[in-house]
Amino acid sequence: MATNKTKTTSLVNLPLFALIIGLNLLPLISPVSAPLDEQQAAEYFQKNCAACHKIGGGRMIGPDLKDVTSRQDREWLIRFMLDPQGVLNSGDPYALKLQKEANGVIMYTIPGMTREIATSLLDYIESRSRGEVSSSVTDTVMAPTIPPDPVAGDKIFSGLTPLTNSAPACITCHSGAGPRIGGSLGPDLSAVFSRLNGREALMAWLSSPPTPTMRSVFSQSSLTTDEARQLVDLFERWSQMKQNYGQSNFMIVMSVLFFGVGGVVISYLFMAGIWSRRFQSARRRLINLVKERG
Ligand code: HEC
Ligand code: HEC
Known part of the structure; x- marks a missing residue:
């Protein structure tokens, strides 16, 4: 008698369970396949x-x-x-x-x-x-009355002006035109102005970057409108100074050579002067020690 009773209750509960689980899953499934208004x-x-x-x-x-x-x-x-x-x-x-x-x-x-x-x-x-x-967001942003400010853009790019929403500076992952040598995780941005289609397109791109890494860095800490605009000003300036690239690369090579050669000379003087004297005095002390013992 008793076993018979439990059997009936479990048979009754099974569809009930299925129904409850089904009802719980319904709201999880439906929004995905529902069309948007x-x-x-x-x-x-x-x-x-x-x-x-x-x-x-x-x-x-x-x-x-x-x-x-x-x-x-x-x-x-x-x-x-x-x-x-x-x-x-x-x-x-x-x-x-x-x-x-x-x-x-x-x-x-x-x-x-x-x-x-x-x-x-x-x-x-x-x-x-x-x-x-x-x-689009950009229309309000492109107000032509604001003069371009590539200098402010350069400070943002290089991290001299920290980003308002505390994202890492662009230069940690990107190089730019001229002497702006930065990280190599992201692509070189010196020609990005023409690559990504000029002011308006670039502005929209920076306002909500669509690529994987950029999105993950900037979705929580997005650029402010002013920051994005000043960066666009900088990128536009870079695109205008294309002719100067050769020259500034030349300057980089020269300065590396100059400081490089200078560094070698300085360290040579250091070794020849202070270091060798220390070396000799240590050796002299050793020799004296051996003499005393001998
Ligand atoms: C943590 C590293 C990192 C930082 C910081 C970063 N970027 Fe990027 N960026 C990337 C990577 C990686 C890509 C390549 C696309 C991707 O995976 O998102 C990229 C792509 C881009 C592109 C597209 C370039 C192209 O030619 O398609 C632009 C524009 C850009 N970044 C601008 C910026 C600006 C402006 C800043 C600073 C406000 C910045 N990035 C900061 C890593 C970074
Ligand atoms: C990273 C930039 C980017 C994003 C974000 C993006 N698209 Fe595109 N879309 C493109 C590009 C570039 C093309 C041209 C085809 C190609 O090169 O892949 C394109 C092509 C298209 C086309 C075909 C256009 C035609 O003329 O036939 C449609 C439709 C489209 N996208 C819709 C969308 C929709 C809807 C979204 C948002 C859900 C979206 N795209 C997000 C860059 C983007």
């Missing part, structure tokens, strides 16, 4: 795409996405957004053409991208294409 799509775009794309107003690092759905079919675009690198690797001629137009820059796979999000983004891009021109 317009507001969410706008936020998502601003956060993950605006560093490289505008919707109307010209190309930045990536192409202007205005009317993209009339240039290419949706299925292709969704496939591309889910795995840009994969589509490029497959040798797709349209993707290769896009990459060429972007100076070889490759679109990164956006973490957490799903078919539903991609679809919502295309809807959003479509409605923005019909409506007003993109008011």
